[in-house]
Amino acid sequence: MDVTVIWAAIIALGVLLYVVLDGFDLGIGIVFPLFPDEDERDLMMNTVAPVWDGNETWLVLGGAGLFAVFPVVYSTVLSALYLPLVFMLACLIFRGVSFEIRAKANRTKHLWDLAFIGGSTGAAFFQGIALGAFLQGIPMDGGRFAGDAFGWLTPFSLLSGFGLVATYALLGCCWLVAKTEGDLQRRLRKLVWPLTVMLLGFIALVSLWTPLQDPAIAERWFRSGLFWRLAPVPMLVLACAAWMRWAVHARHHRTPFIAAIGLVLLGYAGLLVSLWPYAIPQGLTLWEAAAPRESQMFTLAGAAFILPIILAYTMLGYWVFRGKVRHGDTHHYH
Known part of the structure; x- marks a missing residue:
């Protein structure tokens, strides 16, 4: 049993769940400026009020697992x-505070709207920048970071930042389509396809740029048998996009959100394939970066206990607050 690979899979799963779950509630803040009506904004926030803080559990889990095992x-x-990362955390703090205070504020409500918008968009953007900088590789010397404080600020990382903002905006919009009804749902549905096209554009740009900026990834993609195994992925992305368009025209409620998750899964699979088997791209492999096996086994025992609990209360929360959110229901969420 390769405990290192098991732990890599656990952390990868935690990151994926964070991107999907916290991604859609960050996405609500990103599309917030397009809906200036105060009642509509109240309803949009209340679609995630019962679950938004639980969604961030996966970010904590991923960070804790990384600290313990790698x-x-x-x-x-x-x-x-x-x-x-500090900018991202600051944005998450402003966004979290806005959730708690906005519902009780009167004169300053518009300021907390701005905090919610800025915190959500900023957190998504800086997460994308961090991802792009990580993909480009981190300079190391003797097992330590050997770069400068602004090495993360590159055109590729900025592209990744805007790409993740588009991803979260699509997830948030599709979630709101599933949770709302009437005129608000109709206007949200109109946004889904333009956001999908925008996301497809970012996927294409990142997919082209990634092998160009990293010869090792280009070698993996194009000069090995992996290329033919990855060849169906672009077709699956297009199929998922076509499914999204059909679901929007058919006025489905939940299908657009499922299709958006499908696009995220395909992009994430491509990311993992590009990184494998490195913990730090072209710097350290998973096994070189891993803690001793004894430490991994000890923490794995704890994870085996806590992970089912987190999954259970997460699913319970979504089950309890399933269904549409209406204006008359919003007081139950505060």
């Missing part, structure tokens, strides 16, 4: 991406 990666990534 400490070299944790220290290196934190050193290299300190500024974007």
